[in-house]
Amino acid sequence: MNINSNIKYIIGILLLILLPFLINNEYLLHLLIMGGIYTLLVSGLNLIVGYIGQLSLCHPAFFGIGAYTTGLLFKRLSTPFLLNFLLAGIITAIISIGFGYITLRVRGSAFIIMTVSFLHIMHLLVLNEVDFTMGQKGISGIPNINILGYNFNTKTSYYYLILILCLFTLFIIYRLVNSEIGRAWKAIRDNENLAKSIGINVFKFSNFAFVSGAFIAGLAGSIYAYYINYISPDLFLFSITTTLLVMLIMGGKGTILGPVIGAIIFTLLPEYLRFISEWRMPVFGVILILGILFFPRGLFSIKEILSMKMKKKEVSS
Amino acid sequence: MFLQLLINGLVVGSGYALIAVGHTIIFGMMKIVNFAHGELYMIGAFFTFSFVLLFNNYYIGFLVAMVICILIAIFSEKVLFHRLIDEDIMTTTLITIGISIFLMNIVQILWGANPRTIPQPFSEKPVIIGDIFITKPRIFIFFTAIVIIGVLHWFIKYTKTGKAFRATFQNRQAALLVGININYIYTLSYTIGATVAGAAGGLLGMIYVIEPTMGVAAVGKAFAIVITAGKKSIYGAIFIAYGLGVIESLGSGYISSQYKDVFAFIILILVLLFKPEGIFGKKGA
Amino acid sequence: MLKVENIAVNYEETRALKDISLEIKEGEIVSIIGSNGAGKSTTLKAISGIVGLQSGNIEFKDKKINNLSPEEIVKAGISHCPEGRQLWPDMTVLENLEMGAFIRENSESIQKDIQETFDLFPILKGKEKQTAGSLSGGEQQALAVARALMSNPQLLLFDEPSLGLAPQLIKDIFNKIQLLRDEGKTILLVEQNANIALKTSDRTYVIEKGEVVLHGKSEELIENQEVKEIYLGM
Numbered sequence: 001m002n003i004n005s006n007i008k009y010i011i012g013i014l015l016l017i018l019l020p021f022l023i024n025n026e027y028l029l030h031l032l033i034m035g036g037i038y039t040l041l042v043s044g045l046n047l048i049v050g051y052i053g054q055l056s057l058c059h060p061a062f063f064g065i066g067a068y069t070t071g072l073l074f075k076r077l078s079t080p081f082l083l084n085f086l087l088a089g090i091i092t093a094i095i096s097i098g099f100g101y102i103t104l105r106v107r108g109s110a111f112i113i114m115t116v117s118f119l120h121i122m123h124l125l126v127l128n129e130v131d132f133t134m135g136q137k138g139i140s141g142i143p144n145i146n147i148l149g150y151n152f153n154t155k156t157s158y159y160y161l162i163l164i165l166c167l168f169t170l171f172i173i174y175r176l177v178n179s180e181i182g183r184a185w186k187a188i189r190d191n192e193n194l195a196k197s198i199g200i201n202v203f204k205f206s207n208f209a210f211v212s213g214a215f216i217a218g219l220a221g222s223i224y225a226y227y228i229n230y231i232s233p234d235l236f237l238f239s240i241t242t243t244l245l246v247m248l249i250m251g252g253k254g255t256i257l258g259p260v261i262g263a264i265i266f267t268l269l270p271e272y273l274r275f276i277s278e279w280r281m282p283v284f285g286v287i288l289i290l291g292i293l294f295f296p297r298g299l300f301s302i303k304e305i306l307s308m309k310m311k312k313k314e315v316s317s
Numbered sequence: 318m319f320l321q322l323l324i325n326g327l328v329v330g331s332g333y334a335l336i337a338v339g340h341t342i343i344f345g346m347m348k349i350v351n352f353a354h355g356e357l358y359m360i361g362a363f364f365t366f367s368f369v370l371l372f373n374n375y376y377i378g379f380l381v382a383m384v385i386c387i388l389i390a391i392f393s394e395k396v397l398f399h400r401l402i403d404e405d406i407m408t409t410t411l412i413t414i415g416i417s418i419f420l421m422n423i424v425q426i427l428w429g430a431n432p433r434t435i436p437q438p439f440s441e442k443p444v445i446i447g448d449i450f451i452t453k454p455r456i457f458i459f460f461t462a463i464v465i466i467g468v469l470h471w472f473i474k475y476t477k478t479g480k481a482f483r484a485t486f487q488n489r490q491a492a493l494l495v496g497i498n499i500n501y502i503y504t505l506s507y508t509i510g511a512t513v514a515g516a517a518g519g520l521l522g523m524i525y526v527i528e529p530t531m532g533v534a535a536v537g538k539a540f541a542i543v544i545t546a547g548k549k550s551i552y553g554a555i556f557i558a559y560g561l562g563v564i565e566s567l568g569s570g571y572i573s574s575q576y577k578d579v580f581a582f583i584i585l586i587l588v589l590l591f592k593p594e595g596i597f598g599k600k601g602a
Numbered sequence: 603m604l605k606v607e608n609i610a611v612n613y614e615e616t617r618a619l620k621d622i623s624l625e626i627k628e629g630e631i632v633s634i635i636g637s638n639g640a641g642k643s644t645t646l647k648a649i650s651g652i653v654g655l656q657s658g659n660i661e662f663k664d665k666k667i668n669n670l671s672p673e674e675i676v677k678a679g680i681s682h683c684p685e686g687r688q689l690w691p692d693m694t695v696l697e698n699l700e701m702g703a704f705i706r707e708n709s710e711s712i713q714k715d716i717q718e719t720f721d722l723f724p725i726l727k728g729k730e731k732q733t734a735g736s737l738s739g740g741e742q743q744a745l746a747v748a749r750a751l752m753s754n755p756q757l758l759l760f761d762e763p764s765l766g767l768a769p770q771l772i773k774d775i776f777n778k779i780q781l782l783r784d785e786g787k788t789i790l791l792v793e794q795n796a797n798i799a800l801k802t803s804d805r806t807y808v809i810e811k812g813e814v815v816l817h818g819k820s821e822e823l824i825e826n827q828e829v830k831e832i833y834l835g836m
Binding site for chain 2: 108118
Binding site for chain 3: 477480481483484487488490491492493494495496497498
């Protein structure tokens with residue numbers, strides 16, 4: 001990272017800090033907060049999909065587990081935010097360790113199917129164990145966050161909380177990806193057998209990426225529960241998987257900023273295309289198909305593709 | 318009780334068998350992880366529903382719906398699925414998920430989300446043997462599925478095209494070298510697989526509620542069956558499909574009906590842990 | 603009969619063939635030898651249309667066949683017996699043979715040819731209903747050759763027929779190949795086993811790194827000092 005791009009990042013962060021004063025629009029602020037929560041989710045999913053190269057379709061389950069851990073802890077034990085928040089991450093991570101331990105031995109289609117099944121089973125459990133989870137009714141009345149007496153009762157306060165969490169998470173991911181661990185991940189993605197042959201423990205590194213992603217999703221779920229004050233089994237729906245995949249693919253998998261771009265664009269875009277509201281999901285389907293076919297490395301790659309074409313022209317002329 | 322559950326299970330298993338056969342063919346032949354396979358099941362059910370109402374006759378409605386399924390299958394193979402052959406699994410999965418979402422929601426917009434069933438042509442009076450109680454549509458579904466599987470077996474086993482189909486399935490390059498037009502075989506395979514799934518929809522829609530999301534649940538089961546059987550085993554998939562139908566039926570009768578959808582995945586997890594190549598699969602294949 | 607002119611082929615993103623030219627006259631046995639990865643198999647695949655050409659020309663009986671599909675090339679009279687046999691393991695011996703005759707329509711003459719196959723390869727007799735996967739290595743190679751014959755070809759391409767076989771079985775297969783020539787077939791064979799290739803064939807091309815480096819009468823090449831050192835290990 002040279003000085004020039006450092007300055008770019010600092011200006012960007014300053015802009016994000018000033019944003020609430022600039023827009024002065026509660027609804028837009030709400031969308032940005034949701035965009036931030038999606039950023040956390042997609043960045044976590046990116047670890048296993050973008051860096052390990054295994055397609056996981058159960059990411060919303062970890063989000064849901066985090067949200068339900070928080071909701072249930074509050075409902076049953078009235079424990080404070082910080083404890084609930086951390087436990088949401090930890091319990092989600094523990095469950096994902098167990099699940100990853102069984103499923104990450106297999107690659108490809110079998111892994112994909114296991115993850116869909118896991119999401120489906122979690123949905124069934126939350127729906128049917130009414131005594132424990134309150135079933136379809138969901139859990140309502142979760143209060144706002146309260147840290148040591150400070151009450152998060154404005155959108156702006158949530159905005160800054162999410163902003164800090166996103167920046168911190170992205171920084172950690174950036175450090176991870178550019179460390180020995182990240183190099184091992186990419187080696188596994190590019191050629192698993194080769195990675196094995198040079199002594200990389202594929203199972204261990206895949207698991208680490210998977211569990212890290214789940215941990216982040218669990219934390220995001222906790223924040224979401226506090227922010228929306230209500231959670232329901234709908235958090236475990238496959239349509240959320242789809243949304244996350246569209247964000248990840250269009251943003252650009254295997255990059256640090258791709259998930260951020262994808263999450264923000266595809267949180268804002270549907271809201272401003274309200275008139276097509278019932279066509280939202282079919283359009284997402286088409287975007288996914290076209291995105292994979294034409295921009296396999298995300299919308300960012302448009303620039304690359306264009307500049308490549310320009311170069312080709314130069315060469316030929 | 319036991320016999321009743323067993324028979325119910327075999328009826329459900331007939332549907333699973335039809336869906337899973339198509340899935341195995343597409344998976345084994347074209348190596349496509351087809352998440353959109355369940356949507357053909359769903360579309361088969363909705364077209365049958367509409368055409369049965371239009372012609373006021375189940376059989377004509379069903380046959381016309383199957384013709385539409387065939388046309389859709391040929392079109393989608395030529396336009397999209399053909400490009401996915403040998404693509405990596407991440408690409409095919411994501412694209413077929415896109416197709417699945419698209420079709421599911423289009424049907425939801427066109428037909429609406431409210432659940433319905435296909436009007437069935439039989440008298441309401443069930444057949445009663447001893448203390449077993451079977452409705453006529455269930456009997457019809459069971460035997461129609463057997464006939465479809467029988468015809469498919471005859472086609473694959475004894476016709477020249479069927480043998481070419483098996484040859485391409487087992488070794489594509491050798492098929493090319495003896496002059497088999499494998500592009501034709503791919504289109505044929507996809508069409509058969511998709512249409513048989515559509516037929517399952519047109520049949521089971523008489524006894525189950527049809528709704529736009531039915532394909533997603535079905536494709537999960539189909540995957541579980543195909544991987545449990547061992548990916549390339551057509552007959553294994555049929556066997557497992559009937560077995561799963563029976564296990565689900567017995568499980569929901571004796572254990573819990575809310576969790577009947579979980580059995581498939583428990584079996585799948587056990588298979589992947591202890592025999593990852595599948596029950597009928599070959600090591601290293 | 604077959605004329606290959608300056609063909610270049612890219613295979614799996616690397617240049618497999620740079621510049622190959624060869625010619626085979628009717629009734630000849632021509633062999634291609636060379637070390638592993640020299641481009642021998644790719645040459646055969648290019649002729650039978652499995653891999654496309656980057657440049658160059660292939661003519662069969664004075665007709666261009668560059669752009670034909672594998673199916674049309676089989677119909678034109680070329681049959682390719684691939685490396686590693688490539689049988690259909692779960693199909694029976696009989697079915698493998700029937701499929702070899704896929705492009706033919708007349709089922710009577712096909713049945714007659716299948717009967718003749720069992721005379722030509724007695725080791726397959728009585729195994730008609732067995733699956734190909736259950737056969738021994740020698741039986742599988744015999745079946746692969748028999749299957750290639752079923753399309754009634756004028757030109758036969760053999761890719762490593764000796765691979766994985768015991769010396770006695772190798773001898774058998776090459777005797778059969780000579781027998782086929784005596785019956786009027788033209789043969790192009792690719793072999794790692796240069797010794798037997800040179801002894802069986804009339805002419806030989808030596809290929810290295812996708813190019814023809816040497817060609818001539820086999821009986822002369824067998825005396826060539828270079829060939830002796832590099833390919834015959836003497």
